[in-house]
Amino acid sequence: MCSANPGLAGAYRCFYGAENEPVYAWSMTQSNDRYAAILNLRALRSFRDEPLPDAVVEKLLEAARWTGSSKNRQNWSFIVVEGEQKERLAACGDFTDPMRNSPVALALVQEPEGYEFDTGRLAQNVMLAADAIGLASCPITLHREQDAAAVLELPPDARCRYAIALGYPGDDAKPRRLGGRKPRAEVAYRNRHGEPW
Numbered sequence: 001m002c003s004a005n006p007g008l009a010g011a012y013r014c015f016y017g018a019e020n021e022p023v024y025a026w027s028m029t030q031s032n033d034r035y036a037a038i039l040n041l042r043a044l045r046s047f048r049d050e051p052l053p054d055a056v057v058e059k060l061l062e063a064a065r066w067t068g069s070s071k072n073r074q075n076w077s078f079i080v081v082e083g084e085q086k087e088r089l090a091a092c093g094d095f096t097d098p099m100r101n102s103p104v105a106l107a108l109v110q111e112p113e114g115y116e117f118d119t120g121r122l123a124q125n126v127m128l129a130a131d132a133i134g135l136a137s138c139p140i141t142l143h144r145e146q147d148a149a150a151v152l153e154l155p156p157d158a159r160c161r162y163a164i165a166l167g168y169p170g171d172d173a174k175p176r177r178l179g180g181r182k183p184r185a186e187v188a189y190r191n192r193h194g195e196p197w
Ligand SMILES: Cc1cc2nc3c(=O)[nH]c(=O)nc-3n(C[C@H](O)[C@H](O)[C@H](O)COP(=O)(O)O)c2cc1C
Pocket: 041, 042, 043, 044, 045, 093, 094, 095, 096, 098, 138, 139, 140, 141, 142, 175, 176, 177, 180
């Protein structure tokens, strides 16, 4: 029977082959909900005072692990940070209250020869996954990277400039501003910079 996807987190789906055997293949599925989730994803900074069960954190780790990276190098690691250690990490940035208010922060570590672009993709994947399973999230900048590296006991040449505050949304969780995006005409061009789309 082809009833379950064996441990894969991506959109691998089960089809039946010519001999009616189960075949797992990547499928391009369409989903208005997924598109809406992308457009609606916002930084939320209020969290319920409730820990995240390990099973929930593991879903986020899977979303992180399955992110695409340059040449598939996956030069990253993720550190789940809680309790006093989270307080110490929060001291490494200037706008880290959301992290202080959240039960968990996920520190995104750029391992040697990793790319910041990959870390950005990682962050977005984790935030979209969090949204999909009913969690709030907020990116956090660790302005004092050296301090963050010391707190996290990173090996030489690994760096951590970003973390994501995560938790169940608080009753008052809402985007800081409604709207808040430049009009398309200001940011989208055709063929060359400045030529209207
Ligand atoms: C790279 C990056 C770093 C951010 N760092 C912080 C931060 O340190 N503290 C914070 O409260 N929000 C932080 N944010 C959240 C942004 O302030 C937020 O995404 C932006 O104001 C737009 O709001 P919206 O995502 O709700 O539309 C960060 C976002 C990004 C993309």
